Amino acid sequence: MPTVTVNGKEVSIGDSERLNCIQAAKRADIEIPHYCWHPALTVVASCRMCLVEVGDKKPDGTVAMVPRVVPGCQTPVKDGTVIVTNSAKVKQAQAATLEYLLLNHPLDCPTCDQAGECFLQDYTYKFGHMQSRLMEPKELKPDKDYIGDQITLFTDRCVMCTRCVRFTREISGTGELQVINRGDREEIDIFPGLPVNNKLAGNVVDICPVGALCSKDFLYKQRVWWLKSADSVCPDCSAGCSIKVDQNNETVFRLKPRSNPQAQGDFMCDDGRFGWKYIHSEERLKRPEMSQGDRRVAVDWDTALTATRNALKDAATKNSKAVAAVLSPWMTVEEAYLLAKHLKSLSPDVRLALGPVRIEGQDDHYPKDVRGNATDKPKFTIRAEKCPNRRGVEAVLQHFQGSIINIGDILSDAAEGRIDTLYFVGGDPRGGLEDSHAAALAKVKMLIVQDILPSPVSARAHIVLAGGSFAEREGTFVNQAGLAQAIKRSIRSPEEARPDGRILWDLSVRKGLFNAGVFRNEIAHEIPALAGLSGELHGSGALLK
Amino acid sequence: MPIQEKDVVWIEEPELSFWEQTFLPAVAGGLKVAIKHTIEQHSVTEQYPEQKPDLPLNYRGVHRLNRDEQGRVRCVACMMCATACPAHCISIVAEDASADWPDRDKRPQSFVLDELRCIFCGMCEEACPCDAIELTSIYNLTGQNREQMTFDKDKLLSIYDQTKDNPRDPIRTHRGRLGCASELERQPISATSAKPPEGPRAKKS
Numbered sequence: 074m075p076t077v078t079v080n081g082k083e084v085s086i087g088d089s090e091r092l093n094c095i096q097a098a099k100r101a102d103i104e105i106p107h108y109c110w111h112p113a114l115t116v117v118a119s120c121r122m123c124l125v126e127v128g129d130k131k132p133d134g135t136v137a138m139v140p141r142v143v144p145g146c147q148t149p150v151k152d153g154t155v156i157v158t159n160s161a162k163v164k165q166a167q168a169a170t171l172e173y174l175l176l177n178h179p180l181d182c183p184t185c186d187q188a189g190e191c192f193l194q195d196y197t198y199k200f201g202h203m204q205s206r207l208m209e210p211k212e213l214k215p216d217k218d219y220i221g222d223q224i225t226l227f228t229d230r231c232v233m234c235t236r237c238v239r240f241t242r243e244i245s246g247t248g249e250l251q252v253i254n255r256g257d258r259e260e261i262d263i264f265p266g267l268p269v270n271n272k273l274a275g276n277v278v279d280i281c282p283v284g285a286l287c288s289k290d291f292l293y294k295q296r297v298w299w300l301k302s303a304d305s306v307c308p309d310c311s312a313g314c315s316i317k318v319d320q321n322n323e324t325v326f327r328l329k330p331r332s333n334p335q336a337q338g339d340f341m342c343d344d345g346r347f348g349w350k351y352i353h354s355e356e357r358l359k360r361p362e363m364s365q366g367d368r369r370v371a372v373d374w375d376t377a378l379t380a381t382r383n384a385l386k387d388a389a390t391k392n393s394k395a396v397a398a399v400l401s402p403w404m405t406v407e408e409a410y411l412l413a414k415h416l417k418s419l420s421p422d423v424r425l426a427l428g429p430v431r432i433e434g435q436d437d438h439y440p441k442d443v444r445g446n447a448t449d450k451p452k453f454t455i456r457a458e459k460c461p462n463r464r465g466v467e468a469v470l471q472h473f474q475g476s477i478i479n480i481g482d483i484l485s486d487a488a489e490g491r492i493d494t495l496y497f498v499g500g501d502p503r504g505g506l507e508d509s510h511a512a513a514l515a516k517v518k519m520l521i522v523q524d525i526l527p528s529p530v531s532a533r534a535h536i537v538l539a540g541g542s543f544a545e546r547e548g549t550f551v552n553q554a555g556l557a558q559a560i561k562r563s564i565r566s567p568e569e570a571r572p573d574g575r576i577l578w579d580l581s582v583r584k585g586l587f588n589a590g591v592f593r594n595e596i597a598h599e600i601p602a603l604a605g606l607s608g609e610l611h612g613s614g615a616l617l618k
Numbered sequence: 619m620p621i622q623e624k625d626v627v628w629i630e631e632p633e634l635s636f637w638e639q640t641f642l643p644a645v646a647g648g649l650k651v652a653i654k655h656t657i658e659q660h661s662v663t664e665q666y667p668e669q670k671p672d673l674p675l676n677y678r679g680v681h682r683l684n685r686d687e688q689g690r691v692r693c694v695a696c697m698m699c700a701t702a703c704p705a706h707c708i709s710i711v712a713e714d715a716s717a718d719w720p721d722r723d724k725r726p727q728s729f730v731l732d733e734l735r736c737i738f739c740g741m742c743e744e745a746c747p748c749d750a751i752e753l754t755s756i757y758n759l760t761g762q763n764r765e766q767m768t769f770d771k772d773k774l775l776s777i778y779d780q781t782k783d784n785p786r787d788p789i790r791t792h793r794g795r796l797g798c799a800s801e802l803e804r805q806p807i808s809a810t811s812a813k814p815p816e817g818p819r820a821k822k823s
Contacts, residue, residue: 183696183747184724216716216723227723293712293724296697 094145110146187284221269246440313552393420403500405548465551499524558614699742
C-alpha cells in the first residue's frame with residue numbers, strides 16, 4: 074500500500090486512489106490552505122495558497138526534495154512522496170500569498186456576510202501577517218448588485234480563485250460567469266444581459282471562499298456565528314440531497330448542501346435551497362381541530378388523539394373493509410411504520426395506500442450544453458419526483474400488506490361511499506390533492522387529516538392533526554437510489570403543532586417518547602427490506618439493498 | 619492570535635512569614651483603621667439630589683448611537699455589540715444601505731436596546747468597530763413602564779443629540795486603531811501623506 078509522509082507523519086493511501094497533496098495531508102489531519110482547489114472542480118492552481126515542499130523518498134532511505142515550493146493541489150502523491158507544510162520556506166510562501174491577496178481586499182469584515190465562515194479571515198489568522206505594508210490607497214472596484222436573481226457580487230472582496238466560473242462551466246454547464254480584464258483589473262462578471270439564473274446558481278455562493286458572492290435571500294439576515302446547524306435531507310425531490318439546516322431562535326435562515334459522495338455530491342439545487350419558506354408560513358396548521366356541527370373548533374391534543382383513536386378502533390371493529398389510510402411520500406420511514414403498524418393491528422383488512430406522488434416534468438440533468446440539453450455524463454440531477462421518501466413508504470406498505478394500493482382506488486371507492494373512515498396524511502407543501510379529487514372524499518363519514526398546511530383535503534376533514542415540517546421532525550428518508558439518510562430536528566413546531574412521529578407514537582399508545590434513532594433499529598429488525606437501517610445512521614447514510 | 623505557551627507567565631503564591639502566619643499584624647492594622655475613623659469624623663454622604671454627584675469620566679450610563687459627519691446613524695449593523703453583550707439586550711435588524719447611501723453597504727433597520735436588561739458593562743462600546751454605540755454619563759434613567767425603557771434607534775440617536783456637546787461625553791473614538799491595515803504607527807511618516815482615493819467608496823476600508 075502506498076505510503077505518504079506528511080510533516081514526518083506517515084499515512085497510507087489506497088492502491089487505486091489518485092490524491093493530491095491537499096487530500097493526502099488531510100488524511101494526516103494536516104490542513105493545507107487552499108482557495109481555488111475544490112474537490113468537485115478541475116485544478117487550475119492559480120491562487121498559490123497551497124504551496125508546499127514536496128520530495129521523494131528513495132529506496133535507500135534518502136529523501137530528494139524539489140528545490141522550490143509547488144502547488145499542493147496540482148501535485149499528485151505516490152508511494153514515498155514526502156510533503157512538508159511547516160518549513161520556514163512554506164510559511165513564508167503562505168504569508169506572502171495572503172499578503173498579496175489582502176492588498177486590495179477591503180477590511181469590511183463587520184459588514185460582510187461571510188465573516189465567521191470566511192477562508193480569507195481564517196487563513197490570515199492562521200498563516201498570514203497581522204499587518205499590511207501597503208502604503209497606497211486600496212484599489213476598490215464597484216459592486217455588481219445584479220449578476221443573478223439570487224446572487225450579488227461584491228467585486229472588491231474577490232480573490233480570483235475562479236471557483237464560480239469553473240462551477241458554471243463544469244457542473245451547471247451554463248457558463249454565465251467569466252473573468253474579464255487582466256492583471257490587477259481582473260474581475261468576475263457576466264455577459265451583458267445573461268445573468269446567472271440557472272437552477273444550480275445558489276451553489277456559487279457556497280463555493281466562494283470569501284464574501285464576494287452573497288445570497289440575496291440571506292444577505293444581512295443573520296451573522297453566521299449565531300446559526301446552529303442540524304444535518305438533514307432536502308425534502309423537495311427524490312434526489313435526497315444531504316443538507317444542513319441553519320437556524321437561530323427557532324427561525325430557519327438558510328439551507329446549505331452537505332458534502333455526501335453517496336448522495337448528490339457537494340451541491341444542491343435552488344428549488345431546494347430556497348423552497349423551505351413554507352415552514353414559517355402564517356398559513357401553517359398550528360393546533361389540532363375537530364368539527365362540531367358545521368364549524369371547526371380548536372381542541373387540545375388529548376381530545377383530538379383520543380377521538381382519532383376511538384374512531385379508528387370503532388370503525389375497524391364494525392366494518393374494517395371501510396377503513397383506509399393514505400400514507401404520504403413526505404412521511405419518514407418511522408412515521409409510515411407507526412401508522413401502518415397501528416392500523417394493521419386494529420384489523421388486517423384496513424387498506425393502506427400511497428399518497429399522491431408529485432411528478433413535475435422530467436429529471437433535469439446537469440451539466441447542460443450550449444443549447445440547454447443535458448450531456449452524457451450527468452454530474453447533478455434534479456429529480457422530477459418531488460417527494461423525498463416514496464421508496465421508504467413503499468417498503469413499509471409492501472411489508473404490511475404485500476402490495477401498494479394506488480390512491481386512485483381509494484378515491485374511487487370513497488366516491489362510491491365504500492369508505493367510512495379515512496386517515497389521510499399530507500405533507501406536500503404545494504397542497505397535494507387537487508380540489509376536484511378531494512371532492513371524492515365528500516362521502517367519507519370520518520376524515521382524519523394530518524398535514525402541515527391547509528389543503529382541499531384538510532378543508533373537508535372532521536379531525537385535523539397539525540404536523541411538523543421536515544425541519545421539525547426526526548426520522549429517515551430513502552431517496553430514489555435507495556440511500557437511507559437521517560433527518561434531524563432543528564426547530565420546534567409552531568404553536569401547538571407537533572412533529573408527526575410524536576403524534577403517531579401517542580396515537581398508537583406506545584410507552585416512552587418517540588426517538589427516531591432507537592426506533593429505526595426496531596424497524597430494521599422487522600422489515601427485511603429496510604434491514605440496512607440498523608445501527609447508527611451516519612452523516613452519509615446507508616445504501617439499502 | 620491564540621495564546622502562545624511562551625507568553626504565559628506562571629507565578630507562585632508568596633510564602634507567609636512567621637508573623638504573617640499569626641495574623642496579629644493584620645489584626646492590629648485593622649484596629650488602627652477603625653480607631654482612626656472613630657477619632658477623625660468627616661462625612662462622606664452626598665446630598666443627592668440637591669447635590670449632583672461628581673462622576674468619574676469613564677462612568678458608564680445610558681447608551682447613545684452616534685451620528686456620522688452627514689448626520690446619519692454611524693452604526694453599520696455589524697452586530698458585534700449584540701454578540702459581545704453578556705445580557706443579550708441588543709437586537710438589531712440589518713438592511714442593505716447601498717441604494718440610498720452609496721458609501722455604505724449595511725445599516726440598521728431597527729436597533730433596539732433594552733435598558734432594563736443591560737448591565738452597563740460597556741462591552742458593546744468596546745466591541746463596536748466604528749465608534750457608533752457609546753455609554754454616556756446619564757445615570758438617572760427612569761421610566762414608567764417597560765416600553766419606555768426599551769430604547770429604539772431614534773431614541774438612542776436623540777440621546778446623542780442631547781449629549782454631544784456635553785464635555786463629559788466626548789466621542790471616544792479609536793478610529794485609526796481598528797485593525798492591521800489601519801495601524802499607521804509603525805509605518806514611515808510619508809505613508810500618512812498618501813491621499814485617500816476620491817469617490818464615495820473610499821471610506822469602506
